Amino acid sequence: MTSLPPGSCCYQGVKHQGEATGSYSKLNDFEIYTNYPADKSTEYGVLIITDVIGHRFINAQLIADQFAANGYFVMMPDLFYEDVVPLNNRPAGFDIHEWLKGAYNEEKKSHLPPVVDPIVEACITEMRTKYGVKKIGAVGYCFGGKYVVRYLKPGKIDAGYTAHPSFIDAEELKAIEGPLSISAAEIDHIFPAEKRHESEVILKDLGFPYQINLYSGVEHGFAVRGNPEKRTVQYAKESAFLQAVQWFKEHL
Template sequence: MTSYPPGACCYQGVKHEGQATGSISKLNDFEIYTTYPVDKSTENAILLLTDVIGHRFINAQLIADQFAANGYFVLIPDLFHGDSVPLNKPEGFDFGKWKAGHGPEKVDPIVKASLQELRNKYNSKKIGAVGYCFGAKYVVRHLHPEKGEIDAGYLAHPSFVDADEFKALTGPVAISAAETDFIFPTEKRHESEDILKTLGTPYQINLYSGVEHGFAVRGDPKNPVTRYAKESAFLQAVQWFKEHLGA
């Protein structure tokens, strides 16, 4: 593992305020949230793969809208077929049992269908993918430009990423890491760095002090340290995609 499996910190945090501007629709047997840039172009797209709170979480939708404001068409699939984890789920929730029902055999087909939708229906020429926590694993698994999958990836506080998956990626990847993170701790971050050095693909890793796992999605915006890190991590992603996708 280049990161540990998800834990309780993966569904704890703060709900953000705001009004989403995108819309919910259906792709095959799962929901998607889509949001357009001002010019309605879909040529440069971002596939946003969420944490366990899912595609209907306002925080994720507001982030998608921010990417749209920066020129990208964004699609967020429901990775869990309606079985996402509620924010701040009470103690006693069997997260291990939940995870067992949402492995690659369930999630990979959703990611593949979403990529096909972007390529075929929306005619997206370049696709970046954002993976927050749980979603990071699937950015890594599909970061293969030569296969027509993801062209460039961005991960924030990744979880559940297998070392062999990481070694197999073939596209550029950027990572936002938290100083305090029991799922992506220092030794796992260094392991990821060592792997990336051998791959020959562009990479970037930013470490944000004073924040914990989940800060890029569920951090408290009233905390100035957390707010700065969250905003800076988003700008890191935008700059990465502008370099490797255009727009």
């Protein structure tokens, strides 16, 4: 694997302050959050594939709104059918690996590729058909990084960005067919230095444009759940977002 399975750092962090400006609607049997740029254009789109806290997390919504403010139509789906992991408030005995298997929801619906892939596929199709998006950039935070990599192919995702990704298989990374940008944390037990270096070797051999930025003094999750009162963390969060914006400006 080029990144390790998720752990407790995937659902810990700081809730940010702000008011979301997007809206909710239904796509098939799941909810989506969408927002438009000021000119209502949908030529260029960003699909946000969230961490395990999900699409109703205000931090994720504020990020989605920022992409809209930078000129992109944004779609962010509920990947988990409301079975999200609460921020800093997991139940006693909670095991994220069991959660991935669907152990904690009534339908025992997993949060693995057989369930998540159709959601991502439906969003891509909806963006390209209903909304007429010509170029799609995908953003994946933690859990979502795996699905950016899985769909970085012609006709699916045109350019990818991920921050502190988790449980990406090496074979998945080797199968990408487009440009990929990564924001990495200096302190990250899921995407540590050896996995980052392994990813760099794979990306170099593939020959597609790639970028790996390492942010000092921050931990896994900083790009979404970092503490804005810590200047080092806030700087890294802002820079990681600008990294994604500049990547898409170049490659979409």
